[in-house]
Amino acid sequence: MVRGRKQSSMIEKEHICNIMENYEKGKITIGTLGSHSALNIFKGAKEEGFRTVCVCKKENEMIYRRFPLADEIVIVKDFECLLDDNVQKRLRQLNTILVPHGSFNAYLDMDEILNKLYVPMFGNRKLLRWEIDRELQRKWLQRAGLKVPKRFKDASEIDGLAIAKFPGAKGGKGYFLVNSSESFYDKAEYMIKRGHSTPEELENTYLQEYVVGVNVYPQYFHSIFKNEVELLGMDKRYESTVDGIGRIPALEQLQIRIIPTYTIVGNIPITVRERLLQQILKMGDNVVKVSQEIAPPGIIGPFCLETVITDNLEIFTFEISARIVAGSNVGIGTSPYAYLKYGEGMYMGRRIAREIKNGIGNGELDKIIL
Ligand SMILES: Nc1ncnc2c1ncn2[C@@H]1O[C@H](COP(=O)(O)OP(=O)(O)O)[C@@H](O)[C@H]1O
Ligand SMILES: [Mg+2]
Numbered sequence: 001m002v003r004g005r006k007q008s009s010m011i012e013k014e015h016i017c018n019i020m021e022n023y024e025k026g027k028i029t030i031g032t033l034g035s036h037s038a039l040n041i042f043k044g045a046k047e048e049g050f051r052t053v054c055v056c057k058k059e060n061e062m063i064y065r066r067f068p069l070a071d072e073i074v075i076v077k078d079f080e081c082l083l084d085d086n087v088q089k090r091l092r093q094l095n096t097i098l099v100p101h102g103s104f105n106a107y108l109d110m111d112e113i114l115n116k117l118y119v120p121m122f123g124n125r126k127l128l129r130w131e132i133d134r135e136l137q138r139k140w141l142q143r144a145g146l147k148v149p150k151r152f153k154d155a156s157e158i159d160g161l162a163i164a165k166f167p168g169a170k171g172g173k174g175y176f177l178v179n180s181s182e183s184f185y186d187k188a189e190y191m192i193k194r195g196h197s198t199p200e201e202l203e204n205t206y207l208q209e210y211v212v213g214v215n216v217y218p219q220y221f222h223s224i225f226k227n228e229v230e231l232l233g234m235d236k237r238y239e240s241t242v243d244g245i246g247r248i249p250a251l252e253q254l255q256i257r258i259i260p261t262y263t264i265v266g267n268i269p270i271t272v273r274e275r276l277l278q279q280i281l282k283m284g285d286n287v288v289k290v291s292q293e294i295a296p297p298g299i300i301g302p303f304c305l306e307t308v309i310t311d312n313l314e315i316f317t318f319e320i321s322a323r324i325v326a327g328s329n330v331g332i333g334t335s336p337y338a339y340l341k342y343g344e345g346m347y348m349g350r351r352i353a354r355e356i357k358n359g360i361g362n363g364e365l366d367k368i369i370l
Helices: 013-021 038-047 056-065 079-083 085-094 102-107 110-116 127-131 134-143 181-193 250-255 274-294 326-331 336-342 348-361
Strands: 031-034 051-057 072-076 095-099 162-165 176-178 205-207 212-225 228-241 260-270 303-311 315-321
Touching: 013 162, 031 038, 031 348, 038 051, 038 056, 038 326, 038 348, 051 056, 051 079, 051 085, 051 176, 056 072, 056 095, 072 079, 072 085, 079 085, 079 102, 079 110, 085 095, 085 134, 110 127, 127 134, 134 315, 162 181, 176 181, 212 274, 212 326, 212 348, 228 274, 228 348, 250 326, 260 326, 274 303, 274 315, 303 326, 303 348, 326 348
Parallel strands: 031 051, 031 095, 051 072
Antiparallel strands: 162 176, 162 205, 212 228, 212 303, 228 260, 303 315
């Protein structure tokens, strides 16, 4: 029944349900790749009474030993080995439900996840495809009525401050600002020289209006069981070098020709003016509604909107993640919004585990797994 790695047609829900049927429901293990928000996920799983398994690379093992939250550690050469038959088999033996995070999209091939990963995953894995495509995301956000930054299809269309996003860039590394097609080609050359990108990638660079304002990244959780979108936290990113530039006087900035980049280094918790919550809550509801149309049954569990809020308090959304985001790590333990909703001790990793526990309890695990 469980097919091996060579098989490659799209995994159907019934395959996963068959695997789940053979699981011992009293001995479910929550697993993920050792990276991104794994500690958050493991801590939450343990607090809800689950066992945990971490699939990690040898060089990162120390992290998952020092913070003793993984009951079992499976060492792999690289993250792609998650798809190896023996690793998948071990995970199924442990009755594992995988919780996907950003490293799944960043380091694994999307088709492989969709076609070859015969381990139940929390959430709707079909939405991962929407998430890795900037144009699909844009359509989704627009259909939900959210404001999105303008897109320039070609460098010649640039008519103001724009951000250039190289396709291969991970975590904002190698993005840069331009204000004309000349400055685009000039800076692109410089970025290639610095090794941030390759000439081939230049062709597919995504050019977008740069919205001047402040970053706000609300983190939501859509519960299928409660039929509600919960706001559980908010953060802003701490990005190198853009967040360091303000510490250097303008004169020196010009002399050493700093081009800001957006390499994510960490996250900072924030709260917003209370009046903004209305719109932020509605945006979450609308995004979920559209997700139910484009990839039924839509978003299951965590998602995050990446926004810039202007001085008119207009909210522009430039990205969506339909899974747990690393920004939710600022809420480990609790966050102001999780506290308002749940009181002590709720955060994204735990909320996921709670939903899985509820699914086991009400016999509806199949509704939140794919
Ligand atoms: N349209 C935009 N306007 C202003 N800032 C932006 C815009 N798009 C991206 N950024 C900045 O660049 C960072 C990385 O961009 P993002 O599209 O989120 O890339 P990634 O796919 O690497 O997460 C963001 O966190 C934000 O600081
Ligand atoms: Mg982003």
